[in-house]
Amino acid sequence: DSGVTQTPKHLITAxxxxxxxxCSPRSGDLSVYWYQQSLDQGxxxxxxxxxxxxxxxxxxxxxxxxxxxxxxHSELNLSSLELGDSALYFCASSSEADxxxxxxxxxxxxx
Amino acid sequence: xxxxxxxxxxLSVQEGDSAVIKCTYSDSASNYFPWYKQELGKGPQLxxxxxxxxxxxxxxxxxxxxxxxxxxxxxxxxxxxxxxSAVYFCAATFYNxxxxxxxxxxxxxxxxx
Numbered sequence: 001d002s003g004v005t006q007t008p009k010h011l012i013t014a015x016x017x018x019x020x021x022x023c024s025p026r027s028g029d030l031s032v033y034w035y036q037q038s039l040d041q042g043x044x045x046x047x048x049x050x051x052x053x054x055x056x057x058x059x060x061x062x063x064x065x066x067x068x069x070x071x072x073h074s075e076l077n078l079s080s081l082e083l084g085d086s087a088l089y090f091c092a093s094s095s096e097a098d099x100x101x102x103x104x105x106x107x108x109x110x111x
Numbered sequence: 112x113x114x115x116x117x118x119x120x121x122l123s124v125q126e127g128d129s130a131v132i133k134c135t136y137s138d139s140a141s142n143y144f145p146w147y148k149q150e151l152g153k154g155p156q157l158x159x160x161x162x163x164x165x166x167x168x169x170x171x172x173x174x175x176x177x178x179x180x181x182x183x184x185x186x187x188x189x190x191x192x193x194x195x196s197a198v199y200f201c202a203a204t205f206y207n208x209x210x211x212x213x214x215x216x217x218x219x220x221x222x223x224x
Contacts, residue, residue, distance in 0.1 A: 002154065033211065043155070043200060043214040056211050090154055092212075099145065100212060102154035 003027065004093050004103035012109045018079040021106045025072055025093030031055070032074040033100060034066055038087040049074055081110045113138045115203050117215025125223055130191050132218045134201035135183040141203040144177060144184050145212070149198045158199075159186070191222045 003026035013019055025032050034046040045058035049068035060066075063081075068074045078085060086109050092100040114137040124130050136144075142163040147155035161168045161175045161184065168175050172191075177184040188195055198219050202212040 002156070004154075031210065035212075042216050043212075045211040045213070048211055058211060094210065099157055099160060100210070101157065102147070104154045 002101040002103060004091060004101055006089075006091050006103040006106050008106060009104065010107050010109075012111065013081060014111055015081055015083060017081050017110075018077065019081065019108065021076040021078070021089050021091075021108075023074045023076070023091030023093075023103060025074070025091075026101055029093035029095050029101075030072065031094045031100075032068055032072070033092040033094070034060075034074070034076050035090045035092065035102075036087050037090060037105070043090075046076070078108070083110050086110045113141075113203075113213045115201060115213050115215040117201050117218060119218060120216065121219045121221070123221045123223065124191050126191060126193060128191055130186075130188045130195070130220055130222075132186045132199055132201065132220075133183060134185070134203075134215050135181075136203040136213070137182070138203065138205060138213075139182060140205045141182075141213075143204045143210075144175070145202050145204075146173075146175060146186050147200045147202065149200065149217075151197075155200060188220075191220075193222050193224050196220055196222045 005024045030051045033048045037043045046060040048056040066076045088105045090105045092102045094100045117134045145160035148158045149155045174187045198217045201215040
């Protein structure tokens with residue numbers, strides 16, 4: 001158990017809908033990272049937050065957004081969902097300039 | 112751009128044999144290289160990492176080597192066991208860019224009893 005929690009574990013929704021994925025980092029970690037894992041693209045970095053502020057952005061679609069709250073938990077919002085958004089979404093956390101620990105992931109299925 | 116190439120994509124070994132997975136990276140500024148093991152239905156689990164000021168690191172049956180000049184690093188697993196079967200990912204990062212991990216494509220390791 002990495003200490004990073006993610007909810008929900010599974011999410012099934014329809015095209016055009018909006019969903020929110022939640023992540024709670026390890027105790028004391030200020031950084032939260034979001035990654036997408038799909039069969040064709042592998043593990044891809046989406047976005048990083050550090051202590052509530054966006055720090056780095058990767059290949060994140062404009063339909064996707066994220067935020068980190070004062071209690072350091074983070075949410076990834078995915079809107080106008082398309083079939084191709086079906087994937088595993090992982091959250092990772094780290095203390096500054098240190099190892100990233102991954103959560104168990106949320107499996108998103110868009111029908 | 113930033114890229115990490117990982118080989119082989121699949122690897123099958125007999126129990127007790129060694130397994131080697133190799134990665135190359137494109138960004139010479141990369142300074143941190145973790146390896147993750149991912150079992151079916153689970154998130155990536157860190158198994159070992161190495162920083163750019165070190166050439167080799169070992170933890171029991173697992174070792175990682177880094178050649179900064181050639182921009183490649185390798186994972187070595189000795190005395191493999193069936194429970195080592197999983198997908199292994201290498202990654203590289205440059206902390207001044209926020210620490211985002213650039214992952215290799217993964218290696219599916221199968222250890223046959």
